[in-house]
Amino acid sequence: MATTMAKALNAALADAMAADERVLVFGEDVGQLGGVFRITDGLQARFGDKRCFDTPLAEAGIVGFAVGLAMSGLRPVVEMQFDAFAYPAFEQIASHVAKLRNRTRGALSVPIVIRVPYAGGIGGVEHHCDSSEAYYAHTPGLKVVTPATVDDAYSLLREAIDDPDPVVFMEPKKLYFASADADLSTRTEPFGRAVVRRPGRDATLIAYGPSVPVALEAAEAAREEGWDLEVVDVRTIVPFDDETVTASVRRTGRCVVIQEAQGFAGVGAEIAARVQERCFHALHAPVLRVSGLDIPYPAPMLEHTHLPGVDRVLDAVARLQWDDQPDPRWLPAAEAAA
Amino acid sequence: MATTMAKALNAALADAMAADERVLVFGEDVGQLGGVFRITDGLQARFGDKRCFDTPLAEAGIVGFAVGLAMSGLRPVVEMQFDAFAYPAFEQIASHVAKLRNRTRGALSVPIVIRVPYAGGIGGVEHHCDSSEAYYAHTPGLKVVTPATVDDAYSLLREAIDDPDPVVFMEPKKLYFASADADLSTRTEPFGRAVVRRPGRDATLIAYGPSVPVALEAAEAAREEGWDLEVVDVRTIVPFDDETVTASVRRTGRCVVIQEAQGFAGVGAEIAARVQERCFHALHAPVLRVSGLDIPYPAPMLEHTHLPGVDRVLDAVARLQWDDQPDPRWLPAAEAAA
Amino acid sequence: MTTTPRAVRRASPRARRRPANPADPARPLLPDAEPVSLLDPTGTPLPARTDYPEPAVDLLRELYRRMVVGRRFDIQATALTKQGRLAVYPSSRGQEACQVGAMLAVRDTDWVFPTYRESMALVSRGLDPIEVLTLLRGDWHCGYDPAARRTAPQCTPLATQCVHAAGLAYGEAHQGRDTVALAFIGDGATSEGDFHEGINFAAVFKAPVVYFVQNNRYAISVPLSRQTAAPSLAYKGVGYGVPSEQVDGNDPVAVLAVLTRAVEHARAGNGPFLVEAHTYRMEPHTNADDATRYRDGAEVDAWRDRDPIVRLEKYLRDRGELDDDAVAAVAAEAEAYAADVRERMNAQPTVDPLSLFDHVYAQPTPQLIEQREQIRAELAAAEQEGEA
Amino acid sequence: MTTTPRAVRRASPRARRRPANPADPARPLLPDAEPVSLLDPTGTPLPARTDYPEPAVDLLRELYRRMVVGRRFDIQATALTKQGRLAVYPSSRGQEACQVGAMLAVRDTDWVFPTYRESMALVSRGLDPIEVLTLLRGDWHCGYDPAARRTAPQCTPLATQCVHAAGLAYGEAHQGRDTVALAFIGDGATSEGDFHEGINFAAVFKAPVVYFVQNNRYAISVPLSRQTAAPSLAYKGVGYGVPSEQVDGNDPVAVLAVLTRAVEHARAGNGPFLVEAHTYRMEPHTNADDATRYRDGAEVDAWRDRDPIVRLEKYLRDRGELDDDAVAAVAAEAEAYAADVRERMNAQPTVDPLSLFDHVYAQPTPQLIEQREQIRAELAAAEQEGEA
Numbered sequence A, B: 001m002a003t004t005m006a007k008a009l010n011a012a013l014a015d016a017m018a019a020d021e022r023v024l025v026f027g028e029d030v031g032q033l034g035g036v037f038r039i040t041d042g043l044q045a046r047f048g049d050k051r052c053f054d055t056p057l058a059e060a061g062i063v064g065f066a067v068g069l070a071m072s073g074l075r076p077v078v079e080m081q082f083d084a085f086a087y088p089a090f091e092q093i094a095s096h097v098a099k100l101r102n103r104t105r106g107a108l109s110v111p112i113v114i115r116v117p118y119a120g121g122i123g124g125v126e127h128h129c130d131s132s133e134a135y136y137a138h139t140p141g142l143k144v145v146t147p148a149t150v151d152d153a154y155s156l157l158r159e160a161i162d163d164p165d166p167v168v169f170m171e172p173k174k175l176y177f178a179s180a181d182a183d184l185s186t187r188t189e190p191f192g193r194a195v196v197r198r199p200g201r202d203a204t205l206i207a208y209g210p211s212v213p214v215a216l217e218a219a220e221a222a223r224e225e226g227w228d229l230e231v232v233d234v235r236t237i238v239p240f241d242d243e244t245v246t247a248s249v250r251r252t253g254r255c256v257v258i259q260e261a262q263g264f265a266g267v268g269a270e271i272a273a274r275v276q277e278r279c280f281h282a283l284h285a286p287v288l289r290v291s292g293l294d295i296p297y298p299a300p301m302l303e304h305t306h307l308p309g310v311d312r313v314l315d316a317v318a319r320l321q322w323d324d325q326p327d328p329r330w331l332p333a334a335e336a337a338a
Numbered sequence C, D: 001m002t003t004t005p006r007a008v009r010r011a012s013p014r015a016r017r018r019p020a021n022p023a024d025p026a027r028p029l030l031p032d033a034e035p036v037s038l039l040d041p042t043g044t045p046l047p048a049r050t051d052y053p054e055p056a057v058d059l060l061r062e063l064y065r066r067m068v069v070g071r072r073f074d075i076q077a078t079a080l081t082k083q084g085r086l087a088v089y090p091s092s093r094g095q096e097a098c099q100v101g102a103m104l105a106v107r108d109t110d111w112v113f114p115t116y117r118e119s120m121a122l123v124s125r126g127l128d129p130i131e132v133l134t135l136l137r138g139d140w141h142c143g144y145d146p147a148a149r150r151t152a153p154q155c156t157p158l159a160t161q162c163v164h165a166a167g168l169a170y171g172e173a174h175q176g177r178d179t180v181a182l183a184f185i186g187d188g189a190t191s192e193g194d195f196h197e198g199i200n201f202a203a204v205f206k207a208p209v210v211y212f213v214q215n216n217r218y219a220i221s222v223p224l225s226r227q228t229a230a231p232s233l234a235y236k237g238v239g240y241g242v243p244s245e246q247v248d249g250n251d252p253v254a255v256l257a258v259l260t261r262a263v264e265h266a267r268a269g270n271g272p273f274l275v276e277a278h279t280y281r282m283e284p285h286t287n288a289d290d291a292t293r294y295r296d297g298a299e300v301d302a303w304r305d306r307d308p309i310v311r312l313e314k315y316l317r318d319r320g321e322l323d324d325d326a327v328a329a330v331a332a333e334a335e336a337y338a339a340d341v342r343e344r345m346n347a348q349p350t351v352d353p354l355s356l357f358d359h360v361y362a363q364p365t366p367q368l369i370e371q372r373e374q375i376r377a378e379l380a381a382a383e384q385e386g387e388a
């Protein structure tokens, strides 16, 4: 039946709470209000305010409180209201959530889920549209997951709550209310598996979260230009599925990585580096990246300029040296000009 | 005359304070103690406790206080005592320091320097050896700089203090007390310029901060194996010098990127991605990365296992397909085995 | 549910005396156990129970005028969201005494650190309403010139401005200027670490900052009881060595009196001062919020009876300082003000995509220059297609 | 420079009365204006000026025993740094009353959240000293089993443990257990946002936590005057609705009495309690620190006269609860303890490089498996070279 990612996430939380009373859901406005995006709608009414509750307005407090609750044997799922508002919790996340298991040789674990509504495309004002996944992906000890489909939203969140390790669960805001047919109670692929969303022969588009629909749209549009593009949905950034990704690129010989975040030192850089490292001899062209600009998120009037859209993806595909000529943009002359 | 990086940084601070009374130096233990690494030694005695002073023990407070001081027309230089202890300031850095100029169309600027002693190799205990440069490099609006030589330590810090934009100044702890001949009062290359520390014909080693001496040592050792390696010192991660880097790799046709930080989504990934993007047709082998392991920093008994050393660099160089054979490690068979 | 501030409920005549122990170091720092109030909800002056001098009457008339204009502006802004002219608007209707009173307590040379809630305060300060609404309208910058107007950009990351205010105030004093910084903050944001760090820095460095907490009893949907177990937020001051006061935030005369003294305290070099105003947000958190999910109409109605404008108008009329003509004149001014805002907001703002690269750094990096070229090329191509 | 805690200096007989206003909501939350003290610096009982019952005498004898052993352990650990057996050691010599008193105030089933400063407290709690020193010895993990010992790993990121303690305590209560969490924190760390957020969470959720501030007057080199302008750190409690007390941290009897009541308060379901102990760090911050750069010998000497062990010994002797034989027996036990530590620390610990990959996640990721293979290969190659 048709449902939205927001409803799927809500159902995943409800099913997880029903399945395991150790699961607690808390954060800012998640109780009576049901969250500013209504992801926790109805949970307090159904499970009571000891299982789903509002906290004082302090993100380091919320994450640190979750760490303590986990030490007592509970399984907290916390909501950061928006991406940039998780930054106050950065020390708790990087120095404790990510490291506690290791520092105690597994005597203590932190099976918590930190839900982060992220990225743009919703006309939000400043600080409400950051793509912060790279900060977490670069922090050993964290798992970083981001769904692109309604099915995955449900399944990956259930998976994240069951997982023995801390999971930063990145929710693409702009996909919250896109609806699709989904059978919520089923599980999809486990953590660590990327999925080929669309098979193709000529080139591989690698994307995650909010960029997956863009990649699929671009692949559709590319058919007119005679390109048959494969689309890989990364799903879990950490752990990363080298196997699926490299298999695809070795088959197609060309690759474009798409991410909404500012490009410099982002997850797309890691993917591009890994792919060329592992598929070098299969590549007919450099692995190209299409990403957000290296500027603060320009919400909302100019976000369309910032966001990697179908056209920008197709431009990149066009630069995959189908004629096996070097990319003119990178000829010394061109650079000198810039 | 021979001096250390620590002394060079101290001299840079003193000269900057003498040259411009708007320069204030503050943080934890930077006053009477002169900093736990003595980088601010003698500044309070010479310039008084209104120019160099200790603050309450709160990093978000220190950075936010600096933002306010900058708004009043001053030029704060703050010290974060150790890398991981800058994390409490992450929100102030990412949401204000990096964005204030842009949010106000230049009406307000944040000409502050955030000094971060970083990385390992000094036998420090947990939380004292993080390599956090990628978090800052991924944040538009920040400049990220890291010296590898005594000359650069002085010059880049002077440059950073003069710079109209916020600079995260990453100081490689393990190089603090390595001494070299240096003429402190001179300026070296400006921001945005990488430097070839050692010319070579066969392959390019790209490194920054604590990894530059490792790269040079490896280049020396490589001569025995008959490899003539070029070493590029990045110096300023943001802005990045594509010109020098790509020119070198186009000349040598082979490249290894070295970084001490955990590898996943680090600065090395960005460099590798850029290089293959811009030098693809000149490359005889994939751009390889040698980095720290994707684990919490294991200080100090096992840090030698974690740190990219000369041997690991040479192993990577050896894998640059001198026989133009694909890297066996990445053959599907090998992966299946793993 | 009763809606009067807890402290008021608890108050008894005896409760109003300061702790009697003269040697207790906390004594001079503790707030009065009951919020300072000079007018009762009907606007009738209360028997002076404090030593706060009443502000000059012409100042009170100006306060009235700006509150009326301010509220009209606020209503207009909310209306503009319905027409899609604003991306979002956080209303401060009901908090006029705080929004306007604070601006009358500071000088033009003082610095103000507003949150997203303070649009009314900023227009009361004389900033151009269109500039104030620029960000909420969907542009990527704050609209006004913060340096020229000595007004920081409206701050969204909660409580972070508390630290900036400490630094700015200390920096001004360091350079021999007698600037005071007034930092707005909400009740919920006092739970953030940056509130703690900011007020503590100000206290340790004796920085001239007034921290003004508008306790409107909610952080979006979260009630005050989830933010603190303290008798009242003003009691946080003593823990920093900062004197504090609580005030009835819907009593314009009391708010102006208390803030005026707080600003004097700071300007005189005595360090920061903490003021908590007990008030109420009459509208939802923003136009996007549905307040019926977490509070009932009765609660809102009870606060309607404490309307700060009605209160001040009644008081000034009783004193013969305000008559029908004056009231009508102010109402007319407010209408004209709103009409001007409406009209100027009709023009669709033009934003140049290439301007995105201008202020990330003083000079764009080579990487940004490359990216700007790419966007320029895309725009050119799009134009050609348009023509073709 | 005088070295007695500010509050003590300021104290006058009258200063000791609580604020007299019975209706002031702050009254039950404010600390006594003077630190609670039951013994004077010479160990002579003070005229009971508080209603704190004196702990049972056998408890006081145990307190004495553990303090003597604890100090000997501490001295031994410092010595081990000189021999390079420890990478670093933060001594708590002079703080024995706090380190040991706190451990006597909690049950084995309670949770303790120590900082790097609390090695002495942990061995007093009965943890194996070699395990306690594991991290400082240079290993990559905390050494002991925190779950089994209900003792969090020693915390270095300042004040972050304050939030963990709130969560743990609330979680235990949520599951029907009457566990109390005792969180240590230093004076400097109270300036961190996480102290504020942690104690506030505990207060709002009525979590059974005792926040125990060892105010040893320095944060490395930074004196208390740079951390707060408050009369005393204990005055921070009221701002969270948390009752608080300050105590002479070098008076073992007072520390045990105050902490015992604080723990009872928390266990009884009354929420958190804040205790500030005025004490002094006799050694440098760590062996790596040079305290002569920021404090003079006279200051240290003055505090030597307040030695908590001398004080308790004198008191117990005067009461006839301790004689030369008993003192000698305890001294001998302490020597034996130190000798055992010395000896067991001689063995170079062996660490397996491949263990680095075991606990980053419950199961290593494919990326970590790859990296482990690489290290394994390197080690094998190195071995071959060694043989060759």
Ligand SMILES: Cc1ncc(C[n+]2csc(CCOP(=O)(O)OP(=O)(O)O)c2C)c(N)n1
Pocket (backbone or CB within 6 Å): A028, A057, A081, A085, A088, C117, C156, C157, C158, C185, C186, C187, C188, C189, C190, C216, C218, C219, C220, C281, C285
């Ligand atoms: C650090 C941070 N966390 C969360 C938010 C999201 N947020 C915006 S306003 C708000 C409520 C603030 O309440 P309060 O401080 O009482 O101010 P009010 O809105 O009532 O004026 C929240 C949670 C934010 N802006 N910043």
Ligand SMILES: Cc1ncc(C[n+]2csc(CCOP(=O)(O)OP(=O)(O)O)c2C)c(N)n1
Pocket (backbone or CB within 6 Å): B028, B057, B081, B085, B088, D117, D156, D157, D158, D185, D186, D187, D188, D189, D190, D216, D218, D219, D220, D281, D285
């Ligand atoms: C977040 C953070 N910032 C800085 C440091 C470095 N540091 C370690 S101990 C210390 C001083 C702490 O002083 P205090 O809280 O008084 O505890 P004490 O050492 O006196 O027991 C500092 C600044 C740290 N560990 N964590």
Ligand SMILES: [Mg+2]
Pocket (backbone or CB within 6 Å): C186, C187, C188, C214, C215, C216, C217, C218, C219, C220
């Ligand atoms: Mg509020």
Ligand SMILES: [Mg+2]
Pocket (backbone or CB within 6 Å): D186, D187, D188, D214, D215, D216, D217, D218, D219, D220
């Ligand atoms: Mg201390």
